[in-house]
Amino acid sequence: xxxxxxxxxxxxIEKKQPVAFWCNPISGHNTLYWYRQNLGQGPELLIRYENExxxxxxxxxxxxxxxxxxxxxxxxxxxxxxxxxxxxxxxxASSLLRSAETQYFGPGTRLLVL
Amino acid sequence: xxxxxxxTSMDCAEGRAANLPxxxxxxxxxxYVYWYRQIHSQGPQxxxxxxxxxxxNEMASLIITEDRKSSTLILPHATLRDTAVYYCIVRVIGTAxxxxxxxxxRLQVTx
Numbered sequence: 688x689x690x691x692x693x694x695x696x697x698x699x700i701e702k703k704q705p706v707a708f709w710c711n712p713i714s715g716h717n718t719l720y721w722y723r724q725n726l727g728q729g730p731e732l733l734i735r736y737e738n739e740x741x742x743x744x745x746x747x748x749x750x751x752x753x754x755x756x757x758x759x760x761x762x763x764x765x766x767x768x769x770x771x772x773x774x775x776x777x778x779x780a781s782s783l784l785r786s787a788e789t790q791y792f793g794p795g796t797r798l799l800v801l
Numbered sequence: 802x803x804x805x806x807x808x809t810s811m812d813c814a815e816g817r818a819a820n821l822p823x824x825x826x827x828x829x830x831x832x833y834v835y836w837y838r839q840i841h842s843q844g845p846q847x848x849x850x851x852x853x854x855x856x857x858n859e860m861a862s863l864i865i866t867e868d869r870k871s872s873t874l875i876l877p878h879a880t881l882r883d884t885a886v887y888y889c890i891v892r893v894i895g896t897a898x899x900x901x902x903x904x905x906x907r908l909q910v911t912x
Contacts, residue, residue, distance in 0.1 A: 691844070727904070729904055730845065731902070732900070743899065780844070790900060791847070792844030794842070794844050795844050
């Protein structure tokens with residue numbers, strides 16, 4: 688069974704440019720999470736979806752970040768415009784809603800903003 | 802979710818048991834203890850979780866004290882591939898809630 692797929696794995700952009708990250712969760716997982724991990728820190732939740740609905744986006748900087756999960760499967764996280772402080776690893780995870788003991792993480796997208 | 806405290810780093814010789822401690826003195830009755838690890842350049846990986854009884858799976862054992870204020874993750878025979886950052890997390894089970902990661906313990910397994 689395929690795990691959580693993320694692309695791209697690496698992205699280098701200049702500040703003020705837009706960037707987008709894509710995530711395909713494990714088949715059948717109806718809960719999807721986006722986390723951000725700064726260097727030397729643990730991941731922090733940005734947004735959580737249950738099917739198509741964003742049920743926790745309290746930590747998402749809504750002035751520049753947006754996310755969507757059309758059809759309740761794969762998801763896209765966008766930053767526009769990017770700032771230097773957005774340099775981090777963006778991790779996607781998924782789980783089953785009714786047995787959410789285990790969140791399965793993708794490899795992440797490493798973003799560098801110059 | 803309750804806060805956890807872990808040592809910043811630990812070393813372990815290959816083949817020996819690695820015992821990683823975690824303090825969670827403010828844990829609530831409905832919160833479980835989870836352990837995840839993150840190998841360099843990979844996403845976090847689930848290891849084990851428990852409520853109050855000791856748990857064991859193919860990866861590790863989890864020992865939770867009777868008062869539930871602390872726990873220990875045991876890797877019985879550490880290998881070089883176990884070198885990673887280990888995160889202890891407490892979380893209410895039964896919900897698809899977020900995982901609140903701290904800074905974890907960096908375990909270095911050496912020859």
